[in-house]
Amino acid sequence: MPFVDNFVALMNERGIAVDSSVVPDPEIIEGALNNVQLWWDELNAAVRDGFDEGGEEFAVCFILGEPEINVAPELRGHSSSLRPGRRSAPVTVAANYARGPCGEPKYLTWEVKMAIEEFAECYAEHVGTTVDAVINDLRQLGADNIRAFVSWFRGLSEADRALVGIVASTATGVLLKILTKGVGEFIGVCLVGLLGGASWALLVRSCIDCEERL
DSSP: OHHHHHHHHHHHHTTOOOOGGGOOOHHHHHHHHHHHHHHHHTSOHHHHHHHHHHTTTSOOGGGGGSTTTOSOGGGTTTSTTOOOOSOOOOHHHHHHHHTSSOSOOSOOOHHHHHHHHHHHHHHHHHHTOOHHHHHHHHHHHOHHHHHHHHHHHHTSOHHHHHHHHHHHHHOHHHHHHHHHHHHOHHHHHHHHHHGGGSOHHHHHHHHHHHGGGO
């Protein structure tokens, strides 16, 4: 089959190993890729650019076939062999690094400190942890940055939120790139650090529900 051979050769040129026996029919591939392009074009710029950039380092393209995204279900099982591109950085390294900058700040006004502590009490109750476990990260993140994140997240579409959600549970390094594009590296690093104590969905919901305490 010329199409299968050509398709496999094209993928191999791009460093993607494809088994010719599982290549879908041309019509299926064309329809799936058209759906992916339409979905891609409608994503928030920060989410799109961060995911695109992160895809060079982490094998995340299989996410497009996952049920939570459901943009190309025809390709489910056919994209799991995608490999990182030019660079390589383990997700665990990114996650460990992300905890570094979120330490105890040197200066905090009394008013801001009280607001953050009230927020921390609410946040800790939502995620099922103690205030002591999150207070330092939240103090460093700061009230204005929490508000900025909540505002940015509220502006995302359902497609954006679905992609960010599954990336958060599979590739922390890519999540950090998306957050860096959307709200800045510092906020992104602190949020990724908070993921050690809560799922992404719980983190987001807690920030939204507790924002009024700030």
